[in-house]
Amino acid sequence: MITLKKLTKVYGNGPGALTVLDNLDIEVAPGEILAVTGPSGAGKSTLAQCIGLLERPTSGQVIVNGEDLASLPERRLRVARRRIGTIFQSASLLSRSTAAQNVALPLQYLGVTPAETKARVAELLERVGLAHRADHYPFELSGGQRQRVGIARALALRPSVLLSDEATSGLDPETTLSMVALLRQLRDDLDLAVVFVTHEMDTVLHVADTAARLEDGRIVEQGRLVDLVTDHDSVLGRALQPRPAAAAPAPGSTPWALSYDSRAVPADWLQRVSAELGEPLALLAASIQSIDGTSTGTATVGLRAPAHQAAAAFARQGLHAVPVRTAGPDPVSTAVPRATEELQWA
């Protein structure tokens, strides 16, 4: 369990002071993965450093298992850091040490006996699926494997909080997915509270239980992933589900942009709406997925029925629907706009 209370970080002082984190309140329960997203410069890395106690917060508390760590003196801070495992972007392994030696580093710092270290390292490498690579040097490992070594190292001291700053950035989609699966597995097995900082929205969708959007050092939105993506007013929810480009509707029909606005949208809504309106619906674009067992997504459909009838029919199925204004004669520009302002950082 990790709780941040009124966490503030100011760089510099006097008139040139820069408030990078402004009174943040965040709580991550054991077994929960919180994804922190936001545009570049929002303060995500600073937040990660403050949570990992690599940077001391200017004010506020970082409470892990009931104890405020932010105010500890330097020597005790070093010990306190061991409760928080940190995964770094590009793993940051010792290039002259093998995978096993890298994982052993925190144990070696702590003064664990060689025999115990050996057993623990073997167990950790096994856990991240790298037992067969124990004696390999980082240059002999793939990016994904290096990250797995980084994860094993972060877990060496049995932390209760796992912190990751852009740990999957720069990895290919497949490797990212396997990392995400590993993190979720570890979260379940070890009951970790995970703070996952990333700017990749599709990774958020795969990894997180809850998500927070940081902007200019403030949390502007925070909630369970399912709630965010089923709320059409949520900027974060929309950013999490970018709309695929839609095909042009048939002449005479209007394109409608739909989003799942409820947890109870039936799987056969297309047929239901079609039956209610008495006309076939043209599916122009769709992206549907299941989050925590709830179907969510967006779609664009084309139909001829009057707007008020269509809107009511969609609403009955739990769909939020807006007709897409057809701006000009150019069929390309009638497609649903993809990049709205708030989607640009997605």
Added chain:
Amino acid sequence: MGLNISAAVQIRALADTPLPELPALLVPALGETLAMVGIVMLIVVSLGTPIAVALHNMAPGGLFEHRGTYSVLSWIVNIGRSLPFLVLMAAIVPFTRFVTGTNIGIAAAVVPMSLAGIPFFARLVENCLRDVPRSVTAAARASGGSPLQIIRTAQLGEAVPAILGGLTINTIAMIEYSAIAGTIGAGGIGYVAVTYGYQRFDQTVMLATVLLLIAMVTIVQLGGDALVKATTPHLRRRA
């Protein structure tokens, strides 16, 4: 002109040391050079390394950031780096005499050589440390390391091959300095080269000392390269 040259040739011919006598002249000199360079390098490494670590970690973003102390230390190191060796050697004669009680011989050469070598090595190592990604130090901090543990494993440990490269450069520079120190009677190859080769026009000795210096530098360079290779995993495995 022609007369002068033939006179010089004659003098040289008269003064040349016969080949069989060369070892008796060069072997002790070689021993002195090795002793000088060896002692100096010991001092240079044991004092230059901590200075480099201090510089690196007091710089902005270091483990114990301290602008004021950093500037002062950096300034002192720069002074040590800015004087040509010959000038430094001459300038600190009183200090050398105070420390060693003499201003000739190996002991007297070790003082200016160390004073020139320490800041040189400190800058080399500081550069090596700067090339280690910051995130490695951050990872070591996050792993709960104490400053000493972090410096040893994540900073110096990661920089070992680069530092060995710097050590090679530094050792070669010290061989060069030992030859310069030879001119003030420090002994060694430089002393032989100056007194026999330069002052007595003894071409045999001149040539022999030149070859000996080339050989020494080559051996140091090859040895340094081998050490760098042995301590760099990807170079080692590829071989």
